[in-house]
Amino acid sequence: MEYNFKEIEEKWQKIWQEKKIFTAEVKSDKPKYYLLEMFPYPSGKIHMGHVRNYTIADVAARYRLMRGFNVLHPMGFDAFGQPAENAAIKNRTRPDIWTHKCIDWMKIELKKMGFSYDWEREVSTCDSSYYKWNQWIFLKMLERGIAYKKASNVNWCPVCETTLANEEVVDGGCWRCYAKVEQKELEQWFLKTTEYKERLLEDLSQLKEWPQRVIAMQTNWLGKSQGVEIYFKLKKDNKTIPVFTTRVDTIFGATYIVLAPEHPLLKSNIKYQISNINEVFDYIEKAQNKTKLERTEKDKTGVEAKGIKAINPVNNEEVPIWIADYVLMEYGTGAIMAVPAHDQRDFLFAKEHSLPMKVVIQPSAVSHQLSANELKEAYEGDGAQINSGEFNGLPNQEAKTKIAEWMEKKGIGKIQEHWRLRDWLISRQRYWGTPIPIIYCQKCGIVPVPFENLPVELPKDAPFTGEGGSPLGKVKEFVNVNCPKCNSPARRETDTMATFFDSSWYFLRFCSARFENGPFDKEKAKYWMPVDQYIGGIEHAILHLLYARFFTKFFKDLGMVSFDEPFCRLLTQGMVLKDGEVMSKSRGNIVDPDSIIKNYGADTLRVFVLFAAPPETELEWDDRGIEGAFRFLNRVWRIKDNLKEKTDGSLAKVMHKTVKKVTEDIENFKFNTAIAALMEFVNAIYQSGADREVFSSLVIMLGPIAPHFSEELWETLGNKESVCKARWPKYDPAFLIEENVTMVVQVNGKIRSKIDVPAGRCEDRLKEIVLSDTALKPWIQGKPFKKFIVVPDKLINIVV
RNA sequence: GGGCAAGUGGUGGAAUGGCAUACACGCAGGACUUAAAAUCCUGUGGCCGUAAGGCUGUGAGGGUUCGACUCCCUCCUUGCCCACCA
Numbered sequence: 001m002e003y004n005f006k007e008i009e010e011k012w013q014k015i016w017q018e019k020k021i022f023t024a025e026v027k028s029d030k031p032k033y034y035l036l037e038m039f040p041y042p043s044g045k046i047h048m049g050h051v052r053n054y055t056i057a058d059v060a061a062r063y064r065l066m067r068g069f070n071v072l073h074p075m076g077f078d079a080f081g082q083p084a085e086n087a088a089i090k091n092r093t094r095p096d097i098w099t100h101k102c103i104d105w106m107k108i109e110l111k112k113m114g115f116s117y118d119w120e121r122e123v124s125t126c127d128s129s130y131y132k133w134n135q136w137i138f139l140k141m142l143e144r145g146i147a148y149k150k151a152s153n154v155n156w157c158p159v160c161e162t163t164l165a166n167e168e169v170v171d172g173g174c175w176r177c178y179a180k181v182e183q184k185e186l187e188q189w190f191l192k193t194t195e196y197k198e199r200l201l202e203d204l205s206q207l208k209e210w211p212q213r214v215i216a217m218q219t220n221w222l223g224k225s226q227g228v229e230i231y232f233k234l235k236k237d238n239k240t241i242p243v244f245t246t247r248v249d250t251i252f253g254a255t256y257i258v259l260a261p262e263h264p265l266l267k268s269n270i271k272y273q274i275s276n277i278n279e280v281f282d283y284i285e286k287a288q289n290k291t292k293l294e295r296t297e298k299d300k301t302g303v304e305a306k307g308i309k310a311i312n313p314v315n316n317e318e319v320p321i322w323i324a325d326y327v328l329m330e331y332g333t334g335a336i337m338a339v340p341a342h343d344q345r346d347f348l349f350a351k352e353h354s355l356p357m358k359v360v361i362q363p364s365a366v367s368h369q370l371s372a373n374e375l376k377e378a379y380e381g382d383g384a385q386i387n388s389g390e391f392n393g394l395p396n397q398e399a400k401t402k403i404a405e406w407m408e409k410k411g412i413g414k415i416q417e418h419w420r421l422r423d424w425l426i427s428r429q430r431y432w433g434t435p436i437p438i439i440y441c442q443k444c445g446i447v448p449v450p451f452e453n454l455p456v457e458l459p460k461d462a463p464f465t466g467e468g469g470s471p472l473g474k475v476k477e478f479v480n481v482n483c484p485k486c487n488s489p490a491r492r493e494t495d496t497m498a499t500f501f502d503s504s505w506y507f508l509r510f511c512s513a514r515f516e517n518g519p520f521d522k523e524k525a526k527y528w529m530p531v532d533q534y535i536g537g538i539e540h541a542i543l544h545l546l547y548a549r550f551f552t553k554f555f556k557d558l559g560m561v562s563f564d565e566p567f568c569r570l571l572t573q574g575m576v577l578k579d580g581e582v583m584s585k586s587r588g589n590i591v592d593p594d595s596i597i598k599n600y601g602a603d604t605l606r607v608f609v610l611f612a613a614p615p616e617t618e619l620e621w622d623d624r625g626i627e628g629a630f631r632f633l634n635r636v637w638r639i640k641d642n643l644k645e646k647t648d649g650s651l652a653k654v655m656h657k658t659v660k661k662v663t664e665d666i667e668n669f670k671f672n673t674a675i676a677a678l679m680e681f682v683n684a685i686y687q688s689g690a691d692r693e694v695f696s697s698l699v700i701m702l703g704p705i706a707p708h709f710s711e712e713l714w715e716t717l718g719n720k721e722s723v724c725k726a727r728w729p730k731y732d733p734a735f736l737i738e739e740n741v742t743m744v745v746q747v748n749g750k751i752r753s754k755i756d757v758p759a760g761r762c763e764d765r766l767k768e769i770v771l772s773d774t775a776l777k778p779w780i781q782g783k784p785f786k787k788f789i790v791v792p793d794k795l796i797n798i799v800v
Numbered sequence: 801g802g803g804c805a806a807g808u809g810g811u812g813g814a815a816u817g818g819c820a821u822a823c824a825c826g827c828a829g830g831a832c833u834u835a836a837a838a839u840c841c842u843g844u845g846g847c848c849g850u851a852a853g854g855c856u857g858u859g860a861g862g863g864u865u866c867g868a869c870u871c872c873c874u875c876c877u878u879g880c881c882c883a884c885c886a
Contacts, residue, residue: 211805212804212805213803213804213805213880213881216803216804216881216882217803217804217880217881217882219803220802220803220804220881220882220883221881221882223882223885225885225886227886243886244885244886245886246885246886247886258886295884296883296884300884324884325884326884326886327884327886328884328885328886330885331885331886332885332886333886335886336886337886338886339886343886344801344884345884345886346886348884349884380801418885418886420882420883420885538880538881541880541881542881542882611812611813611823611824612812612813612824612825613812613813614813617806617813618879619812620811620812622811622812622825624811624824624825624826625812625824625825627825628824628825629824631824631839632824634838634839635839638839672812672813672814672823672824673813673814673815673822673823675823675824676813676814676822676823676824677822677823678823679823679824680822680823683823686840686841742819744818744819746818746819746866746867748866748867749818749865749866749867750867751819754819786866787866788866789818789866789867791818794818794819795818795819795867797818797866797867798866799866799867
């Protein structure tokens with residue numbers, strides 16, 4: 001009988017569903033294993049990235065199930081977001097209808113891949129039974145002062161007509177549509193992620209099984225830096241300008257200071273002292289009209305604020321004050337001390353505007369003293385202090401601490417740390433998201449929607465014209481409400497939450513997906529959490545993972561969970577490439593998983609995706625590789641018709657070796673070499689023929705990798721239960737012991753001979769054997785042994 | 801500019817101090833077939849050699865070691881992340 005993948009796959013998918021093979025047990029004595037993949041946005045079709053991510057996870061889930069774990073392997077949909085709105089505008093449909101249709105299509109495709117999901121726990125973030133709890137969490141955050149509203153300059157995407165979080169601005173453009181991001185002053189809702197910055201940084205050290213680079217990226221994003229805030233006084237005024245520096249050792253070389261164009265000093269009364277005020281204001285206006293990207297252009301423009309001077313507090317020298325847009329208001333204090341001799345940006349600026357330089361660090365490698373006039377670029381390295389008063393001669397790293405302490409004592413500076421992390425802006429001027437549960441009342445101000453009135457449901461039929469801002473603002477029945485406090489007419493908040501809010505806690509919802517008395521059942525979460533293994537794309541290394549960690553810490557503060565970190569192990573799978581490029585619609589190099597399933601079956605696709613590369617590295621798509629995977633399965637299929645009565649000893653040995661290798665490889669997510677070992681096993685079977693026992697072990701080990709295929713073979717072997725319930729084969733170490741071994745004989749590190757000896761031979765016996773080896777004679781004859789190195793049962797190296 | 805990965809046959813990759821290139825793709829040859837496909841078997845880094853065999857070989861150069869794809873240093877290249885971050 002031929003391998004009829006189509007029939008087999010449909011048959012087993014049906015049986016799995018009917019027998020509820022993958023439903024997690026509610027009460028169980030087994031150890032728990034929570035395996036989670038990053039849930040998809042329901043675009044309607046799965047792509048190769050999904051196939052890869054979910055196949056990797058599925059092998060792990062099925063393997064744990066076969067090893068006797070109580071496995072939680074859920075799936076859901078990150079269903080809010082802009083594409084649904086765009087589709088609504090384009091196709092004159094409703095976002096909810098469109099989204100649910102997409103979810104249905106997507107589920108069909110996921111089921112076709114044979115993934116072992118517990119569909120009874122499915123969640124969609126766009127259902128009010130889910131987003132009700134978004135609103136609940138938001139109100140809890142409001143109670144605790146973690147959610148707050150403020151007016152600020154925010155990133156604004158003119159194309160999407162919405163605000164963006166800092167994390168969503170990529171190269172000065174919108175992460176979604178790449179439009180240039182503008183700055184706009186708006187009243188918006190924020191979450192105080194900065195309140196958790198220390199814990200977000202410190203707890204990274206708990207994440208021992210996360211990829212190093214994700215830890216590095218998060219650390220980088222949090223951006224903690226140690227430095228000193230230095231107070232420069234104005235000459236004619238006792239106003240101070242604080243500046244922040246990480247290089248306080250260069251303070252004696254500060255020859256001017258620079259303010260960001262948005263600096264508050266320029267809005268204060270001081271401006272009347274500036275003699276060239278028109279020029280200054282001109283510059284400020286120009287700078288404000290620039291986008292972030294334009295401001296990072298290399299030429300350093302700027303203007304001096306004439307008529308005012310500042311005093312360098314360490315030497316009381318008078319320094320000019322400049323305004324330049326290379327200084328950013330968002331970072332530090334919005335003002336810097338400029339040390340052109342030791343900072344390249346300041347150097348370029350000083351050259352451009354003919355400002356003085358002063359060398360205060362002397363590199364030890366240079367014999368003559370550096371001079372300001374000769375510098376071709378700033379010297380940013382280490383060295384000894386010069387021109388630095390009482391600190392002259394000290395190594396600059398040491399001076400850094402000394403100067404900081406000295407300044408603190410004198411009250412002219414303060415040791416401080418600065419962070420790159422900003423609070424998280426969550427307001428979006430969009431329709432298809434969770435309504436922010438707030439009511440604005442003329443009398444009472446900002447009034448939270450009472451808990452018992454949740455959810456604030458999203459009206460289903462908003463007008464989608466694509467023009468004039470959020471459709472939600474146009475739905476009168478939604479906007480106009482009575483104030484919950486005083487009952488007078490009031491307005492609802494019409495902004496919705498950023499969708500990253502939804503995905504920041506879904507892993508907790510899966511623990512008790514239908515729970516109605518809170519976002520999740522504490523007891524269930526206690527049992528299942530934290531997630532044992534999380535799998536997803538590297539593109540979420542910062543945003544999603546940071547937000548999810550932040551939410552977890554917030555839940556801990558609420559007493560709802562008792563752990564600090566939500567994900568024990570993280571695996572970031574590599575991308576799927578075609579011809580060396582990422583598969584994408586715009587490049588037109590998409591391979592549709594559905595067509596592969598049609599022509600070769602899901603099991604072949606799974607084998608290929610697992611075999612072609614280790615999970616973390618990029619995977620180059622190869623049509624011929626698919627053929628190879630298909631050929632392998634057929635090769636296994638044919639074994640069943642030629643089973644022998646009894647296997648000989650050498651094959652038994654191969655079997656035990658294979659079981660050991662495959663087990664270890666699957667545990668360590670090395671599926672490519674696990675499959676290679678199975679292929680070798682199959683090659684050995686073709687050489688000497690297998691009996692039922694040997695073949696059964698092969699079928700079981702293929703279970704997590706090619707599940708439908710293995711089920712069918714398992715059934716042909718006369719088994720009544722699913723292969724998922726089969727006992728994972730054990731290897732007997734006795735079979736792995738070799739009686740005779742081949743040892744490599746090297747002379748001076750080069751292989752000159754091989755000898756077959758009984759295992760465990762001692763050094764003296766080996767020496768005798770080697771001396772009588774004719775193949776070695778030309779290399780060792782007449783030369784005294786300097787060393788005789790033996791790696792037991794493996795290798796001999798003779799040094800002559 | 802800073803940080804983190806990675807660099808191995810014609811290709812995807814294996815080996816993490818001990819036989820470099822497992823496994824697969826491709827290619828070549830053979831068997832089966834009237835023939836083709838499928839299948840099965842054999843070979844396959846480079847150079848020299850009829851062969852036995854020798855030399856050489858993991859981005860480049862140096863170091864540690866009896867022994868280095870693997871560890872250390874310098875450099876080059878590619879990818880990713882961050883970035884006028886003070």
